[in-house]
Every structure is written in structure tokens, then in C-alpha cells.
Amino acid sequence: MKALYIASTGMSAQERNVEVISNNIANMRTTGFKRQRAEFQDLLYQVYRRAGSSTSESGTQLPAGVEIGSGVKTGATPRIMSQGNMQPTEKELDVGIRGEGFFPIQLPDGRTAYTRDGAFERNANGMMVTIEGYQVQPGIIIPDNARSISISSEGVVEAFLDNDGAPTQLGQLQLARFANKAGLEGIGDNLYVETDASGAAQVGTPNADSFGNLLQGHLELANVNAVTEIADLIAAQRAYEMNARVISGADEMLSATSQLR
Template structure:
């Protein structure tokens, strides 16, 4: 009876985490480039060695559930046409490397770019692109091709200038990246080696100028998941309530 209380407690905590994660997914359904998260659970297993001997058989029994980790779905969201010349989306796998202050290099899929005070392309969050692409005020138009090449057209003439190339990177295990605020990721030991490449090459998506990547959250799916998680929470709360009532009945019988 006591075990049922503790098992239900682990269920409550797990379902609360699930509700929080799903709620965050729903809240960011319209956030550009947002990647949905999911919760992975594991059983809490208790091993009992009845004899104490190292070579004896053991019995296992469940002691509830535990949140193993919260993973992120890095699948590509739908592309939205914005017509803004400094909006770029990656149509396929890959990340754009950006400067991250004293912490070295960071990575992002949020391609809403702007020009910083020194004339360089940066993300709207203030991270300059590692490619160090400078946009002169003398240019009347900037074209970003599918292969990442950035071309400027000189005002008042047909002359064009190649300004640089937006390169992409991938990882042997992208799910091991450490997520930061504003769609920024940091490499970790779990993410493995950084693989550099050009847009359109094998393993890398194309660059699409004038597009942004939408959230990959399915509102209908998340609403269904939320109902299921809330029901799971209610059932675990009910187990605690019933267990408490049974314990009270047992105590009354002893009097």
C-alpha cells in the first residue's frame, strides 16, 4: 500500500514534466524555427537479492517512472515566404555557424539576418555569422543564392560583387547539441564531430532567400498529447487518494 503512494508520486512528477513540455510546445507553435520537445521516460527498477550472495538470482520490481531526458525534434519545419532579402531558411539539414563571444562558435537555424553597426551580417539576436560577410552601403541589392553565395549589386550600375558564402555545418549526433536561448545551439561531446559543408552538398540543405523556417510543432498532435498527459496526472492523483483511503480504513480496523 505504501509502495502505491510512492509509485503514484513518481507518476505525478513525470506527468507534470510532460504537461510542462507540451505546454511550451503549444506556446511556441508560431515561433519561427522552434523545435518541439518530447519527454522520454524509463521505469524505476528495484532489484532484490533475497540471499545476499553475489551469484544468486535477483528479482526485479517496478518502483514507478522517471524522466530520462527531454529530447528535441530537429526535423525541418515548413518554409514561409517573407520576401525580406535578409531572411534565409535552410531547406534541409544543417546549421549556420555564428560567433558566440568568448565562448567561440555557436550554431543556429534561425536565418533572420540583419546588418550590424560594422556592416556585417548577423542574426537578429546579435550573433555575427562566422563567414564574416560585409554588406557595403553602396550596394543596391543583395542576392543570396541556393548554394550560400552572397552577391551584391553596386548601386547605379550592372556590376556585381561576390561578398562571401554562408557555409553550413552538421554533427554526427545533432541531438546531443546543447540548446540555448533564441534558437542557439552549442556543440558538446555528445554531439560529436563538427562537419563543415556548403549548401546543396550531400547531407546539407539549400539556402532559400526570402524565407523563414516555421515551428515544426503540430498543434493538433500537441493538444491530443496534452489531454493524455492531463489524464495520466489525474489517474495518478486518484491512486494516491484511494491508497490514502485504504490506509485509513486499515488503521481504523486495528482499533
């Protein structure tokens, strides 16, 4: 009975849906996290009578055909790249992005990754790095005698050195944007890498050419809405239960048929 297989694809799809929702909820407090949404597609149809086929020698046509679908599949789990709320942290090296852009990060293998997580630190060599120790691009070195570090909305990093009366510019933060942000591939540690779907990174200066601006002493929170996720979770549970009920009903029908024999 095809209903058994069709309902099983529905259960599998809702299981994947719950996995996506659970990951969103698990990352509610992850800096710069972007929620995902499961999108579904129907599977191939078996056509028993094709719409528009001839029904008589006089040329009458079938206005509606007979076609039975074979279930559902998970088509994609795109990221929703909407802006998250800004949370003040009062930490000099915390930087939030308001608007378009990602911070370029150099990975240990030489590749460039991208992140919305601006929780930066200073390593033993004075380099500005992520909490995993990956270097922020372009490289910015903060001297040991630097005090009162400031990061402008345009990404200019300055600090007072020793007893200098004027600040010294230490470097310039940059942002990267993509034609299709949803096409980025997540690799963990709040990092993404570009793919053929995302297109190549376009690097520029914050607060210019449609790039977002920076806010020092703040971090961008995840764009996960707890109420929405719980509502989606309940809907997924109900859909799963209904598909399970279809399997039970089909099994009862098969049992009744076997008893007739």
C-alpha cells in the same frame, strides 16, 4: 505503503511531460524551433521471487517471478529535428534552410553556436548578424552602397554596388551538421552549442555533400503540430489524474487499516 511513492513518481513524470508540451506550444511561432518529446523509463524493481529459481528438490523452476517496480522517471527530452514549413517573408536577408545544416554563429565570448533561424540583419558596420547582434560565420560585410542583395541556394551572397552592371560577390554562407543533432544543447535565442553527444561540427557549403540548400526571402517555421501537442497534453492530464487517484486510493486503504486497529 509503496503505492504512494510510486504514484508520486508518476505525477512528477507527467508534470515534466506537461512542461515539455507547454514549451512546444509556446514556441509554435518561433523561427527554426524544434519540438521536444519526453521519454520515460521505469525505476528499479524489488524482487520477491526470482524467475527461474528452484521450487522443489526435483528441479522444477519458477516460470514467472514476483517483482514490484518503484515507479517512473524522465529519461530524456530529445529534440525532433524534422523539417519545418517554409514561410515567405519578402525580406532580402531572411534565409531558410531546406534540409541538413545549421548556420554557424559567433557568440560574444568567442564560442561558436548554431541556429536554424535565418532572420538576419545588418549592423552599423555592415556585418550580417542575428537579431541579437551575433555575427554570422564566416563574416560577411555588406557595403553601404549595396543594392539588390541576392543569396543563392549554394549560399553565395552577391549585391549590385552603386551603378555597376554586374553583381559583386560579398561572401559565402556555410552550414554545419552533426552526427547526432539531438545531442545539441539549447542555450536560448534560437541557438545551440555542440556537446560530446552531438559530436564536432562538420562545416561545408550549402547544396553540396549532403548539406541542405538555402532559400532567400523565406524562414523555417517551428515543426510543432498544434493538434498533436493538444492530444499529448490531454493524455498527460489523464495520466496525472490516474496517478492522483492511486494516491487517494492508497490513502483510503491506510485510513481503513488504522480504523481496524
